[in-house]
Amino acid sequence: MESNTVHWASRRYLKARYEELRRGYRQLPNDGRQADGYHYTTEAKQIFPRYNVVAAILVEVERLDPDHLPGIDVLTHALLAAPEAANSPFTTPRQDEVEAGAIADERRLFVANVRRWVAQPDLDIDPLPYRRVLTPAESSAWRTSLQRRWGVRNGWWHPLLSTSVPHDVLVLTGESMWEDDGVDQVRRVLWELGRRRVVEVSEYGADYLLDAAIMAPRYAGAEALWSDERHDWIAYASHEGTVAFGGALSTGLATSWPEVHSWRWPGWHEFGHLERP
Structure with missing residues (x-):
């Protein structure tokens, strides 16, 4: 048994399980709330604690370096310990009996799957x-x-800084990375630059070293910054509906993405801002 195989199985399972639970929650009426619009239904409390702890377990599993995994016995021990070590701000608040039971059950389910693999x-x-x-x-x-x-500054970059946006910084609307082929264009430029891995630093939660092939410079609930070991490019997705690029990535996108100008951010005036934050 190869360590990589079990590690891949763990990551695949947790990613799929998270999406499965999220889909289930989205199907609940009234967003899982009771008639008062405030308290959660019992059905909701049997689902959302599960995807929260699954996300936390995935973080623990991905603390292991896929390039330098230990032998299968040590890896198995680490994976079996991951569920109990897995906690986040979404799993630590006081839970009622239903929520606590759902979390405990999801931890046991992962352990059972590791033993099976x-x-x-x-x-x-x-x-x-x-x-x-x-x-x-x-x-x-x-x-x-x-x-x-x-x-x-404090996790913010252009255009959210008080200084004016430099001319060589490319600021696009956030939609550019959700529609069209924006993300693919970013990945292609990085590939052509010979960059295979990037760093992702987030507003909260875990930070990552990841393959450039899965980099997605989007705002998905947390602001984030991306760069690599050469420090000659940067990307920043903000909560204000912008995504900004600097350095070699800005140059590459501006010169090789034909539709890039149609996604240029029009500036604060279009959004009714009198000044930048």
Whole structure:
């Protein structure tokens, strides 16, 4: 049994399980709320704690470096310990009996699956792209370097800084990364630059080192910044519906993406802002 195989199985299962539970929750009437619009229904409390703890378990699993996994016995021990170590702001508040039971059950389910995978000598799992949670020291170092190199302030970059947007910074609307082929264009430029892995630093939650092939510079509930070890490009997705690019990535997108100008951010005046935050 290869360690990579079980690690891929764990990541695939957790990603699929999260999406399955999220779909189930979206099908609940009234967004899972009781008639008062405030309290959750019992059915909702049997679902949302599960996807929250699944997300937390995935973070623990992805702390392991796919390039340097331990032997299968050590890896199995780490995976079996991951559910109990997995916590987040969404799993630690006081829960009632239904929520606590759902979380405990989801932890047990992952453990059971790990034992099942390890017991299958012919387990065959398709590989997954590289993604690893950064250590606290790595995250801190990256935040410092982004501040020094690109002027990032408190996790913000252009156009949310009080200074004017430099002429070589490309600011697009956030929709550009959700519609058309914006994300593919970003990945293509990075590929042509020979960049295979990027760092993703988020407003909250885990920060990652990941394959550029799965980089998605979008605002999905948390602001985020992207760069790589050469520090010659940056991307920033903001809560104000913008995504900004600097350095080699800005140049590459401006020169090789024919539709890029149709996605240019029109500026604060279009959104009724009198001044930038």
